[in-house]
Amino acid sequence: MSSERFRTIWPNEDGETVGIVDQTRLPHRLELATLASLADAAHAIRAMQVRGAPLIGATAAYGLALAMRDDPSDEHLREACERLLATRPTAVNLRWALERMAKALAPIDPARRAAAAFAEAAAVAEEDVAINAAIGDHGLALIEQIAANKTPGEPVNVLTHCNAGWLATVDWGTATAPIYKAQAKGIPVHVWVDETRPRNQGASLTAWELGFHGVDHTVIVDNAGGHVMQHGMVDLCIVGTDRTTASGDVGNKIGTYLKALAAEDNGVPFYVALPSPTIDFSIDDGVAEIPIEQRDGREVSHIAGATAEGEVVEVQLTPADSRVANYAFDVTPARLVSGLITERGVIEASKDAIAAAFPERAGAVAAAAE
Amino acid sequence: MSSERFRTIWPNEDGETVGIVDQTRLPHRLELATLASLADAAHAIRAMQVRGAPLIGATAAYGLALAMRDDPSDEHLREACERLLATRPTAVNLRWALERMAKALAPIDPARRAAAAFAEAAAVAEEDVAINAAIGDHGLALIEQIAANKTPGEPVNVLTHCNAGWLATVDWGTATAPIYKAQAKGIPVHVWVDETRPRNQGASLTAWELGFHGVDHTVIVDNAGGHVMQHGMVDLCIVGTDRTTASGDVGNKIGTYLKALAAEDNGVPFYVALPSPTIDFSIDDGVAEIPIEQRDGREVSHIAGATAEGEVVEVQLTPADSRVANYAFDVTPARLVSGLITERGVIEASKDAIAAAFPERAGAVAAAAE
Numbered sequence: 001m002s003s004e005r006f007r008t009i010w011p012n013e014d015g016e017t018v019g020i021v022d023q024t025r026l027p028h029r030l031e032l033a034t035l036a037s038l039a040d041a042a043h044a045i046r047a048m049q050v051r052g053a054p055l056i057g058a059t060a061a062y063g064l065a066l067a068m069r070d071d072p073s074d075e076h077l078r079e080a081c082e083r084l085l086a087t088r089p090t091a092v093n094l095r096w097a098l099e100r101m102a103k104a105l106a107p108i109d110p111a112r113r114a115a116a117a118f119a120e121a122a123a124v125a126e127e128d129v130a131i132n133a134a135i136g137d138h139g140l141a142l143i144e145q146i147a148a149n150k151t152p153g154e155p156v157n158v159l160t161h162c163n164a165g166w167l168a169t170v171d172w173g174t175a176t177a178p179i180y181k182a183q184a185k186g187i188p189v190h191v192w193v194d195e196t197r198p199r200n201q202g203a204s205l206t207a208w209e210l211g212f213h214g215v216d217h218t219v220i221v222d223n224a225g226g227h228v229m230q231h232g233m234v235d236l237c238i239v240g241t242d243r244t245t246a247s248g249d250v251g252n253k254i255g256t257y258l259k260a261l262a263a264e265d266n267g268v269p270f271y272v273a274l275p276s277p278t279i280d281f282s283i284d285d286g287v288a289e290i291p292i293e294q295r296d297g298r299e300v301s302h303i304a305g306a307t308a309e310g311e312v313v314e315v316q317l318t319p320a321d322s323r324v325a326n327y328a329f330d331v332t333p334a335r336l337v338s339g340l341i342t343e344r345g346v347i348e349a350s351k352d353a354i355a356a357a358f359p360e361r362a363g364a365v366a367a368a369a370e
Numbered sequence: 371m372s373s374e375r376f377r378t379i380w381p382n383e384d385g386e387t388v389g390i391v392d393q394t395r396l397p398h399r400l401e402l403a404t405l406a407s408l409a410d411a412a413h414a415i416r417a418m419q420v421r422g423a424p425l426i427g428a429t430a431a432y433g434l435a436l437a438m439r440d441d442p443s444d445e446h447l448r449e450a451c452e453r454l455l456a457t458r459p460t461a462v463n464l465r466w467a468l469e470r471m472a473k474a475l476a477p478i479d480p481a482r483r484a485a486a487a488f489a490e491a492a493a494v495a496e497e498d499v500a501i502n503a504a505i506g507d508h509g510l511a512l513i514e515q516i517a518a519n520k521t522p523g524e525p526v527n528v529l530t531h532c533n534a535g536w537l538a539t540v541d542w543g544t545a546t547a548p549i550y551k552a553q554a555k556g557i558p559v560h561v562w563v564d565e566t567r568p569r570n571q572g573a574s575l576t577a578w579e580l581g582f583h584g585v586d587h588t589v590i591v592d593n594a595g596g597h598v599m600q601h602g603m604v605d606l607c608i609v610g611t612d613r614t615t616a617s618g619d620v621g622n623k624i625g626t627y628l629k630a631l632a633a634e635d636n637g638v639p640f641y642v643a644l645p646s647p648t649i650d651f652s653i654d655d656g657v658a659e660i661p662i663e664q665r666d667g668r669e670v671s672h673i674a675g676a677t678a679e680g681e682v683v684e685v686q687l688t689p690a691d692s693r694v695a696n697y698a699f700d701v702t703p704a705r706l707v708s709g710l711i712t713e714r715g716v717i718e719a720s721k722d723a724i725a726a727a728f729p730e731r732a733g734a735v736a737a738a739a740e
Binding site: 027028193195196197198200203204207208210211217218219220221222223224225226227228230231253254255257258259261262265287292300301302303304305306307308312313314315316317318319321322323324325326327329330331 | 397398563565566567568570573574577578580581587588589590591592593594595596597598600601623624625627628629631632635657662670671672673674675676677678682683684685686687688689691692693694695696697699700701
């Protein structure tokens with residue numbers, strides 16, 4: 001899991017470019033791509049060659065490093081931040097990573113900014129790996145508790161939505177970190193993988209990475225989650241998040257809210273794996289305040305897949321003249337969340353618990369607001 | 371709407387065969403098919419050339435007529451019923467239509483059975499049309515109430531799941547009947563169409579038939595229903611059902627339950643359009659007692675669509691070695707249902723209300739059980 005060749009982003013040996021896994025080709029082909037410029041990095045985020053909140057943050061950090069290599073001026077630093085920030089409106093890690101980079105680079109002499117930017121981007125990436133490993137350890141305890149109440153050998157059934165796997169981060173993943181940690185400890189785990197329309201990140205990315213690591217899993221349509229929970233086939237849900245408010249409202253891939261409702265209705269614990277950079281301490285009410293990105297309707301009306309000959313083609317699903325809408329995220333209210341699995345432990349999805357676990361960040365926002 | 375050329379099934383003028391719309395070709399092509407034998411009818415149901423509980427019932431009735439034309443013996447009548455009954459395990463209309471046909475045909479001299487069977491099948495079809503027209507009138511009142519509280523011209527937003535449209539019936543549809551009736555009365559209606567994975571009956575059939583009749587609609591992925599309800603964009607949900615218990619638990623296309631949960635969480639009325647032949651008076655507890663058909667996993671792992679050149683091809687969505695599961699239906703508990711729109715009016719989803727509305731059927735089951 002942690003050897004560099006399995007990471008999703010890395011500085012190339014030329015010292016000038018950055019390598020990524022081009023996730024738009026999965027699960028049919030594992031292809032790598034090279035980012036050589038700010039434009040490449042912005043395109044990679046916008047076109048979802050890289051996706052997942054933590055990986056978007058790391059890619060933005062490296063994108064800024066590529067920008068500084070071209071032109072390390074103050075003006076270009078500002079421009080590059082703005083351009084990267086505009087690529088995806090919902091992911092709070094994007095803003096977090098860019099603000100961190102800008103703060104670190106602003107006081108540095110432009111002549112030394114490019115090197116400093118590459119070093120800071122690497123630090124962002126390493127911290128993400130450390131955060132996710134810690135999330136894995138804390139989430140592992142939840143899986144171990146469930147396993148302890150089962151017949152030995154009987155698998156723990158986890159349902160997940162979208163891809164909050166290592167492909168969404170630099171390594172380990174968020175929602176998948178507890179699963180990989182459990183696998184490493186020899187605890188049998190079976191994962192229900194929501195396909196996650198419209199972009200099918202579950203069917204194409206989560207299924208691929210779980211298969212790659214030999215984790216038992218079954219792909220289901222997004223509609224099936226209620227049925228499998230009604231029939232006792234799910235022990236716990238673990239999902240990721242793109243932005244969680246100071247009160248614990250969880251912005252995540254469209255459809256997450258429906259699974260949280262089904263979990264509550266059936267007494268299934270519903271956990272959110274939450275790297276703390278994903279917390280937006282400036283807002284409380286997720287439904288009212290988290291902006292929901294509307295993406296190209298073509299993601300709904302068309303879908304890509306592999307033909308019997310292995311060629312990846314796009315086909316149209318809807319009538320040619322039907323309108324489509326494509327809301328990319330929804331918000332799960334904190335009341336439906338059993339707990340947040342953070343790098344500092346599993347905490348309640350509430351304003352007090354979040355502030356207590358991350359006082360330095362909650363306090364900073366409170367101070368800025370005064 | 372009601373002219374014969376828009377029906378989904380009809381006796382051909384040759385007096386020997388039956389015509390259908392081959393729904394597996396929609397929305398990309400409107401193709402008709404001919405059923406000339408029992409085997410053709412069984413195949414049409416199993417391969418979902420025809421689908422939707424009422425249309426399955428009508429097709430089974432005509433299938434029995436085709437069987438009687440070939441061999442009107444008592445033995446073949448029994449065999450044909452068994453063969454048709456095995457095509458789809460969940461749809462209660464299938465059993466209802468076959469029992470009705472068998473009861474009508476058993477006392478008739480085999481020499482006259484084929485003609486009697488065609489006449490009885492036509493009666494089944496006509497009754498379905500009358501039932502759905504009545505459902506439309508009763509559901510129209512619900513839409514009119516909502517429209518009365520809106521600014522004139524502001525559309526009533528209806529969310530529907532799967533296809534309970536005229537394509538699922540002989541004419542009018544069940545969930546769509548109130549929509550078509552509202553359109554005919556000049557009430558502006560906008561329909562959120564769940565695409566309804568895995569077979570995409572919403573994106574391919576509901577969107578097509580609404581477009582065909584000029585009803586304003588927007589296709590969304592199944593995941594989006596919670597978000598649009600959270601944001602006040604849905605005035606009411608209307609879905610169909612494949613089998614509803616005597617207590618009002620609603621078996622319907624997988625994912626219906628998730629929409630009912632979201633409707634409850636957001637105070638959106640959730641109605642089920644319910645032709646009474648879909649009520650199974652022999653069972654109460656839907657989650658425990660309605661058998662859930664598991665269909666071919668290929669419906670999840672693969673999807674068909676039209677290429678840019680207009681060719682309909684099937685592509686694979688999942689990794690080649692990932693397991694898939696394909697539960698075709700789920701059960702929405704009666705507590706989540708605001709009301710049942712039946713041919714006898716809108717009634718509460720409860721044992722007492724259902725028995726009061728359909729005393730002759732509830733009573734027959736009670737008598738049989740004694």
